[in-house]
Amino acid sequence: MKFKYQGSDSFNNEIDKLLKDEFTPGDLATLLKRNNLDVESTLLAVIEQSKPIIKATFGEGFWEDHFTYLDEVIDSVESIYPDKIADIVFKNKNYLIYNSGVYVKPRAEKYVLTKDLKVRQYDAIKHNHKENDWLESNQKIIKTNLIGKLLILIVNKFLHLDPYGIGLSFEANKPGWNDAMNGLPGLFASGVSETIELLKLTRRVNRYLKTHSHEKVLILKSTNDLIFETSKLKNNNDFSYWQERMTLLEDYRLLLEDNNHELINVEFSKYETFIKSVIETLEKAIEKAKTINEVIPTYLTYEASDYEKLNKVNDRGEELVRVRSFKLKPVASFLEAPARYLKTIDRVEEASKLYKVVKETELYDQQFKFYKTSIDLTNESPEIGRIHAFTKGWLERESNFVHMTYKYLLGLLSAGLYEEFYEETKTNYICFMDPNVYARSPFENSTFIAPSNNPDKSKHGQGFVARLTGSTAEFLSMWHKMFFGDKLFVYEDGELNFTINPKLHKSFFKDGSVSTTLFSTIDVEIINPSNLNTYDTSVDKIVLTNKEGLEETFNGNKVNQLWSLMIRQKSINKIKVYIKREDTKWE
Numbered sequence: 001m002k003f004k005y006q007g008s009d010s011f012n013n014e015i016d017k018l019l020k021d022e023f024t025p026g027d028l029a030t031l032l033k034r035n036n037l038d039v040e041s042t043l044l045a046v047i048e049q050s051k052p053i054i055k056a057t058f059g060e061g062f063w064e065d066h067f068t069y070l071d072e073v074i075d076s077v078e079s080i081y082p083d084k085i086a087d088i089v090f091k092n093k094n095y096l097i098y099n100s101g102v103y104v105k106p107r108a109e110k111y112v113l114t115k116d117l118k119v120r121q122y123d124a125i126k127h128n129h130k131e132n133d134w135l136e137s138n139q140k141i142i143k144t145n146l147i148g149k150l151l152i153l154i155v156n157k158f159l160h161l162d163p164y165g166i167g168l169s170f171e172a173n174k175p176g177w178n179d180a181m182n183g184l185p186g187l188f189a190s191g192v193s194e195t196i197e198l199l200k201l202t203r204r205v206n207r208y209l210k211t212h213s214h215e216k217v218l219i220l221k222s223t224n225d226l227i228f229e230t231s232k233l234k235n236n237n238d239f240s241y242w243q244e245r246m247t248l249l250e251d252y253r254l255l256l257e258d259n260n261h262e263l264i265n266v267e268f269s270k271y272e273t274f275i276k277s278v279i280e281t282l283e284k285a286i287e288k289a290k291t292i293n294e295v296i297p298t299y300l301t302y303e304a305s306d307y308e309k310l311n312k313v314n315d316r317g318e319e320l321v322r323v324r325s326f327k328l329k330p331v332a333s334f335l336e337a338p339a340r341y342l343k344t345i346d347r348v349e350e351a352s353k354l355y356k357v358v359k360e361t362e363l364y365d366q367q368f369k370f371y372k373t374s375i376d377l378t379n380e381s382p383e384i385g386r387i388h389a390f391t392k393g394w395l396e397r398e399s400n401f402v403h404m405t406y407k408y409l410l411g412l413l414s415a416g417l418y419e420e421f422y423e424e425t426k427t428n429y430i431c432f433m434d435p436n437v438y439a440r441s442p443f444e445n446s447t448f449i450a451p452s453n454n455p456d457k458s459k460h461g462q463g464f465v466a467r468l469t470g471s472t473a474e475f476l477s478m479w480h481k482m483f484f485g486d487k488l489f490v491y492e493d494g495e496l497n498f499t500i501n502p503k504l505h506k507s508f509f510k511d512g513s514v515s516t517t518l519f520s521t522i523d524v525e526i527i528n529p530s531n532l533n534t535y536d537t538s539v540d541k542i543v544l545t546n547k548e549g550l551e552e553t554f555n556g557n558k559v560n561q562l563w564s565l566m567i568r569q570k571s572i573n574k575i576k577v578y579i580k581r582e583d584t585k586w587e
Helices: 013-019 025-034 041-048 067-079 082-091 146-159 193-210 221-232 236-257 268-292 336-344 348-359 402-414 418-428 470-483 562-570
Strands: 001-004 050-053 102-104 111-114 117-122 124-126 216-220 262-266 299-313 319-330 447-448 462-465 489-491 493-497 513-518 523-527 539-547 553-554 572-579
Touching: 001 041, 013 025, 025 041, 041 050, 067 082, 067 193, 082 146, 082 193, 082 268, 082 489, 111 299, 111 462, 117 299, 146 193, 146 216, 146 236, 146 268, 193 268, 193 336, 216 221, 216 268, 221 236, 221 262, 221 268, 262 268, 336 348, 336 402, 402 418, 402 447, 402 470, 493 562, 539 562, 562 572
Parallel strands: 523 572
Antiparallel strands: 001 050, 102 124, 111 117, 111 319, 216 262, 299 319, 447 462, 489 493, 513 523, 539 553, 539 572
């Protein structure tokens, strides 16, 4: 995202020159640091006086998994501002709806009969004339609240559950996280990973419903109607239920082509039946998925077992068809669905069972003791995508793709498998790898590491293509849980509390102590003289020191509201966390 500065402040020639045109926060932060100016405060002040400029150019299709990162962003914000949820989710009515001008075609326009008489889903999107980037009504940009946008997202994703009601369909030319599985949309494929993530998001909305049912949802009337029509559907048969859902979705998409939309206010409680129904259906979907294979599947494909010709052809001369029934064809096991599912499991026994099952499969490289994207894909159809053309153990095919491996490790930590997590970090964290084998600095993440199945033995264990994006984000999430626990702040009984629940292995402590930094400026020291695993014990007390040198002590792992606000405002210099001793409490 770029910004256009509209303020009148003058800084210096170099910075003023940057601000005269469009700029990114990263460019400005670099200049501020170079000029010895305070980065955070100046950056915030400039952005506050700037106008955001969204420049999105549509490429090839819609990735099914991209919505999953929204839930993680909300989770991060909620961890720091749990007392502001009503403002963020309901009161702020400045959320826009992006209008790409690209629409997903209905089934009657994208289900085709190929020359070799196979039914496929091709050419699934169409470009319409677009006048503006944002959805409008009567030439005025529509603004809604976050809960309104979340409900739009949930109903749209839910309605294209696949014909067996298990995965979210790849119905718009692109798969999910693994780009190289780009042939899956043509095979009517769906992703169980995305079902898991949609369930997570819907459960979050359900939590908001329990505490904020009286709030108002600002939502498009067409979306509101779609939600209530969806609630009326009876889930008696997977295929007929799928047909009814898809028809509703396709009719709704046609309505969106009309740029005359009505925005309405609806009491949040009115959506209780819909939200409950979605949760129940998605929970059943995941249970169905778990029965397909010992390892919960990541991808499912569908073969048209019965169809009829529509006596029409598309622009490419292919015959269009209507499918009357599908046959399920699972794809070989991938690591992604187990990684995502682990983050939702609330029973350690179930998580432990999944962990042991995964480790006994080809998803685990026995030689290097790290994880791979998938098991052997040799017997899969080349139609699954370009991944099939890759060499084994190269790029996304059966390699240690570090981003996904780190997702899996984060899943272990989130599921409470602490011993297993720390054992796996020894051979899966880049920083602990032998640089002579890794063939680059262990301070540098790679996109992927060639495992022992790669035909070129000289490449085994080597990292390829430097990478600082997804794997770094997953690592930071692990760091957060390891040193602080799940939530930094909680809001209970009208009071904000800072909480800390470190989940550290005893090997992290040197001379009974380990240190880190919170919010870039607050030194945090965790003191553990008995050298215990902190996930096997608890916090005895917290000692805070503010910028004036005043100390305050709190028993247990919670801090009162006054000092919690000081932590959030970074008015604290030092946090000392004392872990309970084996013998006696601290004096």
